[in-house]
Amino acid sequence: MQLPDSFNPLKIGTRGSPLALAQAHETRARLMAAFDLMEDAFEIVVIKTTGDRIQDRPLSQIGGKGLFTREIEEALLDRYIDIAVHSMKDMPTRQPKGLTIGCYLPREDVRDAFVSPHALRLADLPNGAIVGTSSLRRRAQLANRRPDLKIVEFRGNVQTRMEKLANGVAHATFLAMAGLNRLGLADVANTMIEPEIMLPAVAQGAIGIERRVGDKRVVKMLQAINHKPTAQRLAAERAFLKKLDGSCQTPIAGLALIEGNQLWLRGEILRPDGSEVIRGEIRGSIKDGASLGRDLAEVLLMQAPKDFFSWK
């Protein structure tokens, strides 16, 4: 596609964490390749979010949805930036009026990595070992599978968490393999946890790019780099989450895979203390992802006892 000579640099908004910057750079590289552009056609604009500012409290206590996205979406609506690069795992299921997800990049590894200086695999952790995590999902899944483990709150970037492990604050932690791969830190992972053991978070490993509705220049650019299978999988997972009204207060996991011409969606909801899990799966046509997601959510909701969501 030919771009006009007077093309202003496209402003790419992102958080400033090393992972967010790696994702913004990947986005720029894909756009450069698709349109044969130089780096100067883009400007990477770093925006600090509430989630970045508050480092000393569990994410679930600060206010749930949109902690890492609100300020970036405001900048997009204010035309301070033109596109915003997000880890879809952190994205609320609804975008503010006037904004939409314009494309997805090819999904990375969806699995959680097991990280520990003491044990190669989760199964090798001795009874009573301490695991650090800030994720309600991982906490609930772990409490369900290994009620003997002690779980402590763990925040901060990969480096901070590795220091905490080295200092003995915990014996092990979990990190998304996708983040480690994108940071070139794959060797931090001892082993990968298969989805059969710990179903990942909805959208784990997927990068989405948000834009203003009706921004013609940007629509075409993003269409050119959209990874369709990722978009199809995310449609199912995010519809599942939306129907369950997923917030950071609710342990929910979901993963869609494409098998031939079918979409296979697995999902689960848990009590925060891990005392109960409700699981299900559904298969259907790839193009029906969103309705498969809603259907699976309904099946799980029907199985949930009345008080299942009562901690909310």
Ligand SMILES: NCc1[nH]cc(CCC(=O)O)c1CC(=O)O
């Ligand atoms: N909630 C923080 C977050 N958001 C996205 C990733 C990793 C990358 C991804 O899943 O795309 C992480 C860190 C983690 O869970 O280890």
